[in-house]
Amino acid sequence: MMKQKLSLYFVMGSVDCTKDPLAVLDEAIEGGITMFQFREKGKGALIGVEKYRLAEKLFERCLAHNIPFIVNDDVDLALTLQADGVHVGQEDEAAERVRDRIGDRYLGVSVHNLNEVKQALSARADYVGLGPIFPTVSKEDAKQACGLAMIKHIRAHEKHVPLVAIGGITHQTAKQVIEAGADGIAVISAICRAEQIREQTKQLYEMVMDAKQKGGS
Ligand SMILES: Cc1ncc(COP(=O)(O)OP(=O)(O)O)c(N)n1
Ligand SMILES: Cc1ncsc1CCOP(=O)(O)O
Ligand SMILES: [Mg+2]
DSSP states (O other), X not given: OHHHHTTEEEEEOGGGOSSOHHHHHHHHHHHTOOEEEEOOOSTTOOOHHHHXXXXXXXXXXXXXXXXXXXXXXOHHHHHHXXXXXXXXXXXXXXXXXXXXXXXXXXXXEEESSHHHHHHHHHTTOSEEEEOOSSOOSSOTTOOOXXXXXXXXXXXXXXXXXXXXXXXXXXXXXXXXXXXXXXXEXXXXXXXXXXXXXXXXXXXXXXXXXXXXXXXXX
């Protein structure tokens, strides 16, 4: 079920890693991530065949561990790999069109407010990614942080939408994010910049699951 898969959603590309991305993903999987997004963008990002080869290897790892593999922005790549899904934002290919192209694969759409949530749902999104919740170091063109209040606002009006929160979420804030009404957290730096990726991922996973259980979701 989607809300379960969103619990600890790891977003990553080679640019985010200080060591081999495959090793980073392996440790994150051992730590308990529940979903993975390949987001190869930013200064120095791989392109063309190199991007494809990295995606293919990361996808293999996810397949072996039953972790849904989502491709950020690049619908063609997702279709070529037969990935589990695609994530698009407000400035990317239109969600309706992506849905028509990918059929039953997962469709995630970035949102910043309630209106965009409603539009994403009418485009038949499987989940929405709300953020940045807090200031982030991982996205150059990030919009202003919307805070926990926006999670609460959206949850008050859309009780059932699968919602993952993203942007600046750490061990310090994960619990509050779930308590505000998110079904999960999506993180880059909390995992990529961890000194001990497996252990810190496991801690994050436990915090999220504990907070979800207490909130009854
Ligand atoms: C889970 C999740 N939520 C939001 C985003 C941001 O998508 P977008 O606004 O299209 O920005 P880029 O990630 O493409 O720079 C995301 N990737 N994942
Ligand atoms: C991709 C994206 N979209 C909104 S914030 C963000 C970056 C999240 O990275 P971090 O967890 O390091 O703040
Ligand atoms: Mg995008």
